Amino acid sequence: MYKKLIILVSTLLSVSIASLVADPSPIDSARLRLTTSRPAHIFTESAPVVFNLTEPAGQTYSWRVHDWQGNLCAEGVLSEGETSLAIKKLPRGYFELEVKSETAVRWEPPIPFALVSDPATRTLNADSPFAVDSALSWTASKGVKGTKLDPEKPYEVIADIAQLSGVSMIRDRLGWFETTNPKPGVYEWGSYETTAALLAQRGIKILSLYESFPETKPSPSWTKDGLYDLAAVYQFSQAAAQQFKGRTVAWEFWNEPDLKRKIPAWDFAASQKAAYLGFKKGNPDVNVLNGSISNIHRAAGMLRLLLDNGMGDYYDTFNLHTYLLPKYHSRVMRETQSLLTAYGLEKKPLWVTEVGLAYEGNGDVAPLQAGSDRREHGPDQARAQAERVVTTEVTLHALGAQRVFFFVLPAFNEANGNKAWGLLRWDWMVKPGFVALSNLTHQLGDAQLLGDYTLGPGVQAYLFTQCGTGKNAPRKGTQTLVIWSNVDRTISLPYPGERLELVDLMGKVSSLTPAEKGQYSLRVGPSAVYLNGLSGLTPATPFALELKNEKKSSVTELSTILRIKLGPTFKTQAQTYASFPSSPAEAEVEVYNFSDEAITGAVKNLGSGYELQGLPERVSVPAQGTISLPVKLVFPKVAPIGATMVKLGAEFPGRKVASATIPILADLPAVATQCEERAIPAMDVGSWIKNSSGKMDIQINAASGEITFPVSFTDNVDRWIHPALKIPKDTLNGALALSFEIRAAPKSTECSGMLVLSDARDSSQIVYGEQPETSFKVNDQWQTITIDFRSHPMALRPEQIRLLRVGCNPKQNSYAFSLRNLKFYVEKKP
Missing domain, CATH: 2.60.40.3080 (Immunoglobulin-like)
Incomplete structure (x- = not known):
């Protein structure tokens, strides 16, 4: 169309x-x-x-x-x-x-x-929780991704569109490239300065981030190792914060580091510290965020390790991303807040800097530009996106997020052009989602959340009070309910007033009068509505966002960074541990001093289960300098079954030095004699759930111990087969790992395999499933797949697992694969 x-x-x-x-x-x-x-x-x-x-x-x-x-x-x-x-x-x-x-x-x-609504009739609330990720410096650049449908001056246009959305803050990107930092101490901000100025002219503040580093032209200012060069990270962060002071009021270091497989958590923590110190040097008042965690339910182990390495002192506001359905947001937020509480960080602000519509499938509409692969949302998908704008932003705010950024304002596609994200089309035309955002900020941008409100089963309602700031004064003191439901239904609201204002998802206003005295009746559904003009209502659960005005450590106190640089006999695995090396193993202890005065002190070993050799009793580090101390780590000949935590600290007068921590873990075969194998019950058809886009069968061969899953697909269908094994409660209690063998039928074309572990009772409910970082190819040869829970610390504990879903996306219409030897491992009892 x-x-x-x-x-x-x-x-x-x-x-x-x-x-x-x-x-x-x-x-x-x-x-x-x-x-x-x-x-x-x-x-x-x-x-x-x-x-x-x-x-x-x-x-x-x-x-x-x-x-x-x-x-x-x-x-x-x-x-x-x-x-x-x-x-x-x-x-x-x-x-x-x-x-x-x-x-x-x-x-x-x-x-x-x-x-x-006209921006001239609004007063922007600088503290509004409702925001948008624009990424405009990248996604709105002229001719981006080869588009020919953009206006002549896209930055100006997108800045105008951002103003029309009514948000007071957007999220943007900054590139640390050779073009922005061509040589040490030289910075050419180019289009980034242009976009910052355009947004400032429109009263919009910026949260920005950088997630790149110069690789092709290393100089004394940086190395090819990029993030490993803490001095370069510090210098660029300082320069950026200073350049954009007053316009970029918050900086986020890196984007989704849990998806960046090349840098382990302990090294990223050191880089986060250097970036924090640099940002604060360039602008002491700037709000510094951690590198956003994209999948807290899958990356809990990485976050714990970041915090074990002292990252908690090196951010002002915690931030994460989630693309799960709104009904799962409470679990994401609860587990995040629980983990932060364990480290004493529960009083720091929390932002969700990316959230969006992620489960609508490929865009239903063909690309607008001839020769392009960038598909567009169809009408149903566009409406779902508009609904999601409101439900996600309001729900996450109600769950404790001070700001929520919907992804993303300009047109933007992923998955080879199939997945559309933008609130605009590629021809720069408006979509319903943008209008829903503009209406959300019009209705609630200057309002304060009071709490949730009970209107019956399946209905979500939140009560706000209007602050009436500036041009919004006529609404001051009134209350607004935002309401939606999982299905279309009629609800009743007892209220004594004679008339209320009803506003639909897109902003259309109508008058609502009581169906009978003191009783209002209205239709609600997945598209949120706003009920204005209320007063005197009391929330069912009052919203309380208590933030601690605690004394923060000064930048000078935090200016010393410890980092352990492992030698070549160590191998980093899954960002969360290093393999058990041959002993003794070489390493270096680096001490960075980002203050303007020299320091003298001592580096201390705080760990156990190993011997650390070579640390001097006293060390001195020059101002804005670093030293490297060669050491040796001696481990026992028999590797322990659990992780050995290599942990170092330091004592320097007037400094608060975070520890550097690295888990060292032996591979499962190396500790096999300390483990006991147990079979996972799988040889019963009734234990399996059929789950495929084709016609699927389940066949049990007791003689060979194989479970085979044949499937046939029709033409032009998205081919997938992911049968799920029901795991009885507590079966995997104490499990260290699980494994199975998998093979496709002879002469099958190789395809990608996927494993999901979940506490869901039914395969259709798997949304919050754990996907350990184990990727594999399925071909016609038997191979063993092992999931080591020791190296994949998850929010979901092994004993909670109730479904094991394993499968693949075949490349042929007639296909079959088999499993055998499903088992798990526990530690042998003495």
Whole structure:
């Protein structure tokens, strides 16, 4: 549908600060060609909704406008010779304009546009929890990803669009490249300075991050090791914080380090410390965030190790990402907060810097640009995204997140172009999700959460009080309920007032009167609605976000960093441990001093289960300097079954030095004599759950001990087969590891295998499943897959596992694979 829009109706974007969008497709001169003066076709209430014709209409056209629910909102006739089409008396919302010539049989594909509140009528709340990830410095650059559909000045346009969203803060990116830091001490900020200035002009503050380093032109300022060069990290962080002071009010060091497999947790913690000190040197008042954790349920072990290495003193605000369904947010937040509490960090602010719609599948609509692979959301997907904007932002805030950033404002695709993320299309047209965000900030951007409110089973409701700041003064002291439901239903609200204001997901306002005295009735569903004009309501569970105004350690106190650099006989595994080496093993202890005065003190061994040789009694480190101490680690000949924690600390007067900690773990075969094998019950068809996009069977061969899963697929289907084994409660209690053998049928094409462990009772409920970092290929040869729980510390404990789902994505319509020898390992009792 939308691909034809480019070919047939060319809705060229024109803004006051940009030229028309380049159109790669030839246009039939008989077709109506429309432009607007608004970015992304987003109008405000203070300006008329007018579409201009690039030349007078050559014949008479009928036109009509539908809203996001398909309701007819306006219609009319465009006479021959007219040069503009004005649409009057529309409420706020998302709309689609269709036109049809007098000689045509069908309506042309719809042209999206929106009507939102005017930024001039709002007072931005600097502390609003509702924000958006724009990544504009990268995703809105001219011609990004080869697009030809962007405006001439995309940075200006996206800054205008961000202002129209009503957010007071956006998340952006900064590149530490050769172009920004061509040689030591020289910085060329280029487009990053441009975007920061544009956002500042519009009153929007920035949370920025960098997740890159120069690799092709190393100099004395850095090394090819990138993040391992703490001095370079410190210097660039200092320069960036100083350059963007007052505009970038928060800095996040790195993005999703738990997905960056090359750097272990202990080394990342050292880099986080250096970045923190650099940011604070450049701007003492800046808010520094940790590198965002993307999957807390899968990366709990990495986060624990980061905190064991003292990262807690080197961030002001904790941040994480989650793309799970809103109903699972409470679990994500609960387990995150529980882990932080264990380290005494529960009073620090928490932000969710990425959340979005992640389970809608590939984009339903073909790419808008000829030759592009970037698919677009279909109508149902776009509506689901709009609903998710509100439910995720409100829910996560209610669960304790001070700020929530929806991902992402400009068009952006992943998964080879199949997965669409943006709140705008690739032709820079508005989507319903953007309008839902703009309406959310209009309704609740200057409101304070009071707590949740009970309106019946399956209904989520949260009560806010309006602060009435500045231009929002008329609403001061009133209350607003935001409400949605898992299914469409009618609910009742006892309330004595004579009239309330009901606002739908996109901003349309209607008046609500009682169905009977003191009793309101309204329809709710997955699309959130707002009920304004309330007063005197009391939340079921009051919202309490208590933050400690504790005395923080000074930057000088934190300016000493310890790092252990392991020698070549160690091998890092899964970011969370190093393998047990041959003994003795070489290492280096590095001491960094990022203060302006020399320090003298001692490095201490705080660990046990090994001998540390070579540490001097006293060491001195020059100002802004580092020293490296060669040492040897001697381990026992018989490796222990558990991890040996190599842990070092230091004592320097006037300094608070975080320990450096590295778990050393022997491979499972090396401790096999200390383990006992136990079979996982799997030889019963009733223990398995069929789970496939094809027609699947389960076959048991008791003689060979194999379970075989044949499957047949139809053409043009997403092929997957992931049977799940039901694990009886407490079966894996005390498990150190589990393993199984897997093989595809002879001559099968090799494909990727996947394992999920979950505490769900049914395969369809697996959303919060654990996916240990074990990837494997399934081919026609038997291979053993081992999941070592010692090296994959999860939020989910082995005894909680109730489902083991294993499978693959075949490349052929007729396929089968087999499993055998499913077992787990426990420590032998003496």
